[in-house]
Amino acid sequence: MIKTYINNTVGNIIIDDFSNKTNDNEDIKCNSIYNFVNKNKSLQGELGIRTLTLPLENDVDSDEVELNYQSLNLNYFNKVMYFKQFFPTSGDTTHRLLVHGEDKKLYIYQMFYNLNMLNWTYQLTFNNTPIVLAYKKNGLDSILISSSDKLVVWSTNQTPYQLSNIPTITSMCVYNDILYCTVEDDANKIWYTSSHNPESIGTETDVTKSILLNDETGACRKIVTFKENLYVFRDYGISRLNPYNETPIYNQIYSSDSKIYSNTVTVCGDCIMFMTKDGVYKFNGTSVSKINTVLNNYLADINEYAVATNLQDKYYLALRVNFNDGKQILCESETDYKNNALIVLDLQDNSVKIMRGVDIKDMLALKAEFVEKIIVTFNSKDKDKIGEITNDGKYFNQELPKFYSSNYIIQDVNNVTIRKIVVEADSGVDIQIVTDEEVYTFTTYTSGVNEFQSIIPCKKFQIQIASTAHTPYVNFIQLEYEKRK
Numbered sequence: 001m002i003k004t005y006i007n008n009t010v011g012n013i014i015i016d017d018f019s020n021k022t023n024d025n026e027d028i029k030c031n032s033i034y035n036f037v038n039k040n041k042s043l044q045g046e047l048g049i050r051t052l053t054l055p056l057e058n059d060v061d062s063d064e065v066e067l068n069y070q071s072l073n074l075n076y077f078n079k080v081m082y083f084k085q086f087f088p089t090s091g092d093t094t095h096r097l098l099v100h101g102e103d104k105k106l107y108i109y110q111m112f113y114n115l116n117m118l119n120w121t122y123q124l125t126f127n128n129t130p131i132v133l134a135y136k137k138n139g140l141d142s143i144l145i146s147s148s149d150k151l152v153v154w155s156t157n158q159t160p161y162q163l164s165n166i167p168t169i170t171s172m173c174v175y176n177d178i179l180y181c182t183v184e185d186d187a188n189k190i191w192y193t194s195s196h197n198p199e200s201i202g203t204e205t206d207v208t209k210s211i212l213l214n215d216e217t218g219a220c221r222k223i224v225t226f227k228e229n230l231y232v233f234r235d236y237g238i239s240r241l242n243p244y245n246e247t248p249i250y251n252q253i254y255s256s257d258s259k260i261y262s263n264t265v266t267v268c269g270d271c272i273m274f275m276t277k278d279g280v281y282k283f284n285g286t287s288v289s290k291i292n293t294v295l296n297n298y299l300a301d302i303n304e305y306a307v308a309t310n311l312q313d314k315y316y317l318a319l320r321v322n323f324n325d326g327k328q329i330l331c332e333s334e335t336d337y338k339n340n341a342l343i344v345l346d347l348q349d350n351s352v353k354i355m356r357g358v359d360i361k362d363m364l365a366l367k368a369e370f371v372e373k374i375i376v377t378f379n380s381k382d383k384d385k386i387g388e389i390t391n392d393g394k395y396f397n398q399e400l401p402k403f404y405s406s407n408y409i410i411q412d413v414n415n416v417t418i419r420k421i422v423v424e425a426d427s428g429v430d431i432q433i434v435t436d437e438e439v440y441t442f443t444t445y446t447s448g449v450n451e452f453q454s455i456i457p458c459k460k461f462q463i464q465i466a467s468t469a470h471t472p473y474v475n476f477i478q479l480e481y482e483k484r485k
Contacts, residue, residue, distance in 0.1 A: 034356035045393035058112035187219035221262035318360035330357030393470035
C-alpha cells in the first residue's frame with residue numbers, strides 16, 4: 001500500500017493597526033482608503049459635510065441654526081469670506097461673513113446678531129470670484145476685496161469704496177506696513193506700496209514700486225509672509241524676497257519639476273504646505289520635503305482647481321484623484337465635476353484622512369470667538385449649498401460609502417487556502433477577500449467579534465472592507481490559512 005503525505009504550513013495574517021505602524025506582517029500595506037479614517041489604530045467613519053450652521057449669540061452655549069442662504073434662490077455659491085472689525089469708540093467687535101454667488105452680489109451676514117439672514121449691503125458686486133485680505137489701515141481693521149473688475153477698500157466705520165482703474169490683483173499680503181501684490185497681466189512682477197491705498201498699483205510712483213522676478217521658475221502666483229520673511233510662490237519654484245534694501249532683491253531657494261498649484265499654498269503654523277502635480281509638500285522656510293501618503297499614487301494629471309486651507313494644525317486640501325476602480329461616488333456621477341476628494345493632513349503626526357465624492361470649490365477656515373470650522377462651497381453637485389466639514393460620517397444626511405483595501409498579500413506559485421476569517425467590527429460591515437480569480441464577501445452579523453469558516457484557494461489575495469454606515473468601526477482582522485510547501 002502506498003501512502004502520500006502532504007506537508008502544509010498553517011499561518012495567520014493579522015491586521016490590528018490600520019495606521020500601518022505596527023502590523024505583525026510588514027508586507028501588509030494600505031493600498032486604497034476613502035471615507036474611513038485611521039483612529040486609535042482602528043478603521044472608523046468620521047469625515048462628513050452638512051449645511052453650515054452658526055450660533056445665534058456670542059455665547060459658547062448658544063444654539064446653532066442653519067444659515068438661511070436658501071432665501072437668496074441662487075443656483076450656485078462661489079466663496080464665503082470673513083471680516084472682523086473692532087470699533088475703538090464703543091469697544092465692540094463685529095464678525096461678518098461675506099458671501100459671493102451666482103448673481104455677483106456680495107451678501108453680508110453679521111454673526112452673533114440673532115438674525116439669521118444675509119443682506120446685500122453697499123450694493124457691492126464682483127464679476128468674478130474675489131480674493132480678500134484683512135489688514136490694518138490707519139490703525140483700523142480693514143479689508144481689500146479684489147476681483148477682475150474692481151478692488152474694494154473697506155475700513156471700520158467707513159463706507160467701502162471701489163477702485164476700477166488698477167490691474168487685477170491675484171495675491172496680496174502686508175509686511176512691515178507695506179502692501180505687496182501679484183497681478184494678473186504682469187505675472188513676473190511684485191508690486192509694493194508704502195501707502196496702504198492700492199490706487200497706484202500698476203504705476204510707478206514715489207511710494208509704489210515693482211520688482212521683476214525674471215528667471216526660469218516662472219510667473220509669480222502667490223506672495224505670503226512666513227517666519228518674518230516674504231516668500232513668492234512661482235509656477236515652478238519659491239523665491240525669498242528681501243524688502244530691506246532700497247530696491248528689494250530676491251533669491252531663488254527652491255525649484256520644482258512640477259507646477260505648483262498656487263491655491264494650495266497655505267501657511268500652517270511652522271511650515272507652508274503646497275501641492276504640485278506629483279504630490280503634497282512641506283516647506284519650512286529653507287527646505288522642501290514631500291509628504292508620503294497613499295494619495296500620491298492616485299493624483300490626477302491636472303489639478304488646476306485644487307484649493308487648500310489650514311485649521312487647528314490640519315491641512316485641508318480639496319483636489320482631483322484617480323481612484324481607478326470604476327466606481328462613481330457622489331459628485332463623480334456629475335459630468336462637470338472639478339474635484340472629487342478632500343484630504344485632511346494632521347501636521348502633528350502626518351496621518352491622512354480622505355473623503356471621496358465631494359467637489360469642493362472653495363474653503364474658509366473660520367475663526368471667530370469660540371467658533372472654529374471649515375466652510376465650503378461646491379463646483380458641481382450641491383453647488384447651490386454652503387456647507388461645513390463635520391465628524392459625523394455623512395454628506396448632507398446621506399451615508400458616505402466607506403472603503404479600505406490592502407495590497408495583494410502572499411503572492412506565491414503554490415496554492416494558499418484561507419480557512420477562517422475573524423473580524424472585530426460593527427455590524428453590517430462587508431469584508432471581501434479578493435483573490436486572483438474570485439471575490440468572496442462576508443458581512444458582519446453583530447457588533448463585536450465575528451468568525452467565518454471558509455475554503456478560499458488562491459495564489460494571492462487582497463483584503464477589502466466596505467460599509468455604508470455613518471460611523472462604523474473595524475478593530476482587527478485575522479485570517480487563518482494553509483500554505484502548501
